[in-house]
Amino acid sequence: MRLSQYFLPVLKQTPAEAQIASHRLMLRAGMIRQASAGIYSWLPLGLRVLSKIEQIVREEQNRAGAQELLMPTIQPADLWRESGRYDDYGKEMLRIQDRHERDMLYGPTNEELITDIFRHSVRSYRDLPRNLYHIQWKFRDEVRPRFGIMRGREFLMKDNYSFDLDYAGARHSYNKMFVAYLRTFERMGLKAIPMAADSGPIGGDMSHEFIILAETGESEVYCHADYLGFEALAEDPDYDNDLQPVVDRWTSLYAATDEKHDPARFEAEVPADRRIATRGIEVGHIFYFGTKYSQPMGATVTGADGGEVPVEMGSYGIGVSRLVGGTIEASHDDAGIVWPEPVAPFKVGLVNLKPGDAACDGICADLYAKLGGAGVEVLYDDTEERAGAKFATMDLIGLPWQVIVGPRGAKDGKVELKNRRSGDRDELGLDAALQRLI
């Protein structure tokens, strides 16, 4: 993509309304634009990141055996009356009347609708387990939307629902998502720690939030520092195997959000020099809730003995749009965003310092064609801006690699390769530069 043609409205000034780094940087880098309070348009650069994160989430859901469908944004109120949540949900639910004065709502979540689909489609225990998810926009009418897309009103979420015949099955479904989440966040270059979370009236230990540590996080979190050193998962988990050992390992050390925090246990279990008490950003939540919806809504199957059994359910959410902000909170510096490569909008920023100079233009055209041909995504700054402004924009938008082509090096066939994260710069010939990038 040529920057001269790209719709990238970067801002020179820091917008006054933005209180945290991700909000500031997303506005300045031309990734989003506010449409109204807590509601954003995703401009091309922002949408590229959002789509990459969405695709990683999708791939890992599919790998774990979940199947994708897509429920609508607008739901009938009657379903929520069946579960009893229509009155409970309060003002965060965006309630709507259609032209025939039927009560509708913009879905804040989908337990009722997926349970409705299930109860009309699945009849026998032989058709279990089922694990269905979708990636769809949700709406929660926050009283004070803030922090940009981190706490917006319209947001993109992956929500997955599992259906099992019994508790043992439900636990395996839960464990699958636990492992899939570890892998999902790891692939995005994030360190997300599963923390015990409130399991509500159901009780038990099957509720975990996945938390990115960041000073700007909205909740206080407490955990053992050893989690930061936990190494990567095995490349391809076999989701049919018993996953309990993986779950046990990742829950072996203390980690809790403030609502479950127990200071006495924290001090007893974690040596003083390994105690982390900081803030965190919730990017995922997995939750077992038994028959909370299947019971009142009549989502039953015929068991092996011929009796009707309400199915055991769990739900598993990932904040897809929130992850864009969460990644920036975890990965930026004074100059701008520092994208982990798997979610970067482009891998390479190619900077032509002197468009019109034959050597610069020739080298840039050559690199642009060869990188593109090899499937490397390149944003080519072919504009007439001065060098300082070009460097500032590239640092701001945070592409992992910059290739800087200036007239002095170009006449010797050299370019400068800069790593955005480390700041390391190397002067290289074209072939050597290509080898590093392809």
Added chain:
Amino acid sequence: MRLSQYFLPVLKQTPAEAQIASHRLMLRAGMIRQASAGIYSWLPLGLRVLSKIEQIVREEQNRAGAQELLMPTIQPADLWRESGRYDDYGKEMLRIQDRHERDMLYGPTNEELITDIFRHSVRSYRDLPRNLYHIQWKFRDEVRPRFGIMRGREFLMKDNYSFDLDYAGARHSYNKMFVAYLRTFERMGLKAIPMAADSGPIGGDMSHEFIILAETGESEVYCHADYLGFEALAEDPDYDNDLQPVVDRWTSLYAATDEKHDPARFEAEVPADRRIATRGIEVGHIFYFGTKYSQPMGATVTGADGGEVPVEMGSYGIGVSRLVGGTIEASHDDAGIVWPEPVAPFKVGLVNLKPGDAACDGICADLYAKLGGAGVEVLYDDTEERAGAKFATMDLIGLPWQVIVGPRGAKDGKVELKNRRSGDRDELGLDAALQRLI
């Protein structure tokens, strides 16, 4: 994907409420399920088709130089007050008040919001032309939603908006989309004919609907039969070239929807035996509207002479979800859907007639692995159903190829390959079958 694990709730009975083939077949084939009047969940099989159509639309938009962004579903009413459409739009607009009693709406289209983004981002004629699109759910509160997703209330649409300095630029932008649409529908295996459509108070000839001919279409259409024989476009149109000759060719013969139909001209220009008078399904609409929104909303750029010029705009829509139904209307038979290969949910249905038979199981496992390894999407019917039911389901869901593995052939290493469209069947060895499918 193994059918025994796939969430595919096919219906044996034809649902009484479905009046047209696509609605009936989408319900029966387990592609969609109604959530409330005119609002549907897309089950896994349906979502696969929807995603493939969406991706073809996206690729052809990008190829034509359009850039993707994503605007939210919920918009502020104030923007629509600026353009004057808030009061004009009537009851089809889903109007909402949020918890602070601000007037909001679920976007039925996005001229106002994209114009707002443009006016805050682009200042100079040097930054033109711009061509921005998104693929997002829309809502129109139809008084009588019907025909399934063909005339639903919540629907997926690609809408593109062009911004040019002058009329000549706007015409070129219009022509780009005209050509991109020809290519888009052709890639989907559809014959869509551009027909002169109402251009409203703007007048002129820059308004075309792209229409699929089908008895079940909602509008009457009239055209020259030669259009049906118009051959494919050149492989890769160069969108920087003058595209007027392509547009001229595709508008050289009579073609009009009822609102623009002129019986006298139809009879004068089209020989009696070449006159087609039938019904059609609108799957796209391209439209030039000049400064209709830029003028009242102040979307101006500084021209070369320093003066402020309101930009010339056009909008270009494709009904992405409607295309799923439109394709079925154009391509089905008594037994079910007949998917064109580019949008088929899977390319191959692999039917094991006797699971448990060692030869059948072995051949199926082998084919399933090899086809999957070659990137061919396969739905593997490994269920215990009887043969007749298996054949009926495969015909119903309309995958382009069926590979039928029965015990008689299997012991000689033979399978039957059936083409869903032609009904042709061949008995083949495994390698020969693979060669036909990869």
